[in-house]
Amino acid sequence: MAYAIEAQNLRKSFRMHEAVRGVDLSIRQGELFALLGPNGAGKTTTIHMLTTLLRPDAGSARVCGHDVVESPDEVRKRISVTGQYAALDEALTGMQNLTLFAGLHGYSHKEARTLAVELIESFGLAEAGSRTVGTYSGGMRRRLDLAAGILSRPEVLFLDEPTTGLDPQSRHELWELVRRLVKQGTTVLLTTQYLEEADQLADRIGFIAEGRIIAVGTPGQLKASTGGKMLTIRLVSGTDPADVCRLLASEHGLTAQPAGDEPIVKVAVQETALAHSVIGTLLRHAVTVDGFALDEPSLDDVFFALTAAHGKEAAS
Known part of the structure; x- marks a missing residue:
């Protein structure tokens, strides 16, 4: 391969x-x-x-x-590298920027102009090609930067x-x-x-x-x-997600993770019965649950599960 x-x-x-x-x-x-x-x-x-x-x-x-x-x-x-900040001259038009970059890559003036026109059109910038880049939106700048990034093929x-x-x-x-x-x-x-x-x-x-x-x-x-499904638990405002995570680790041996700044906890469960048991445990311990959902895992859930497992391994 x-x-x-x-x-x-x-x-x-x-x-x-x-x-x-x-x-x-x-x-x-x-x-x-x-x-x-x-x-x-x-x-x-x-x-x-x-x-x-x-x-x-x-x-x-x-x-x-x-x-x-x-x-x-x-x-x-x-190779070519394109980042989150467009490396463009705001005083030049989109067409002029691409023509300049093409010249730096060794194209003749005629070739550079032809390639710039082709890229301006294929990247959906034909109507803005004659405008200065300083007037472009963020999305337009990023498209132009990507076009410049592939000039070298x-x-x-x-x-x-x-x-x-x-x-x-x-x-x-x-x-x-x-x-x-x-x-x-x-x-x-x-x-x-x-x-x-x-x-x-x-x-x-x-x-x-x-x-x-x-x-x-x-x-x-x-x-x-991640195995099984992802249980997302929304807690009432004021409940500390970290306390809930510790409770689920103690009662069920589960590694739960707070989800961002909201009062939400996510935990992977192998089967539906375990999800029911988790909710029952929270209710028995007077943890007020505002809502919960059992879904297929997303990449966000994979990220939470992997980072939790990695943190647990690093701490052991």
């Missing part, structure tokens, strides 16, 4: 903090792979090593068959949280553009904090926590790995 990205035991430290602690990755050619994890988990540091922006302290990585340390120039020829495209701050419609428009690139054969490594985004786009997903990959699989495989 041909791999576009391979990493073995990749490590990187900053002073006394080990940001990446032995990452292993194998991403197939033409695959969209999403790397998910909380802030500080090591996503961006991993991307920076794979794109030659940071030198690994240990381990190895190859992109398109070239070692990121021994042949960084060969790697850079074959990269074999591998790194998308580092590309839809951060976009409204739902703009996010969906960008999703369609990314899907089109993958269909054309581009390998995409996506980092995102939107789990729905990874669920919609990714062929496979890797979860990273505290600098280590803790799970890899298709969205379906990862959801199935």
Whole structure:
């Protein structure tokens, strides 16, 4: 099998903090792979090593068959990186930005102009091509930045949280553009904090926590790995979710997790009878429940389950 990205035991430290602690990755050619994890988990540091922006302290990585340390120039020829902040000149029009970037990639003026027109149209910016980028919305800027990112016809495209701050419609428009690139054969490594985004786009997903990959699989495989169903319990205002989590651990041996800032607790249960027992336990202990639901697990639930298990393992 041909791999576009391979990493073995990749490590990187900053002073006394080990940001990446032995990452292993194998991403197939033409695959969209999403790397998910909380802030500080090591996503961006991993991307920076794979794109030659940071030198690994240990381990190895190859992109398109070239070692990121021994042949960084060969790697850079074959990749493009697009992040959450568009690297565009706001005083120039969209067309002028793309023509400029195309010229920097070695196209003649005529070729650059032709390619810019093609990309402006295919990325849905034809009506805005003659306007300065300073007048563009966030979604339009992100589309233009993505268009600039593929001017070099990269074999591998790194998308580092590309839809951060976009409204739902703009996010969906960008999703369609990314899907089109993958269909054309581009390998995409996506980092995102939107789990729905990874669920919609990714062929496979890797979860990273505290600098280590803790799970890899298709969205379906990862959801199935939680086992059974996910019980979501909404508590009345003023109830401490942490107290409920401790109660369920003590009474049932279950690892529950608070869900965000709301009075909500989530816990994976193997069978419906256990869900009934959990609710009964809460009622017996005078925990007032505002509502509950038993559903198939989502990627959010996978994230909660994996981070809870990883935290429990790290503490033991």
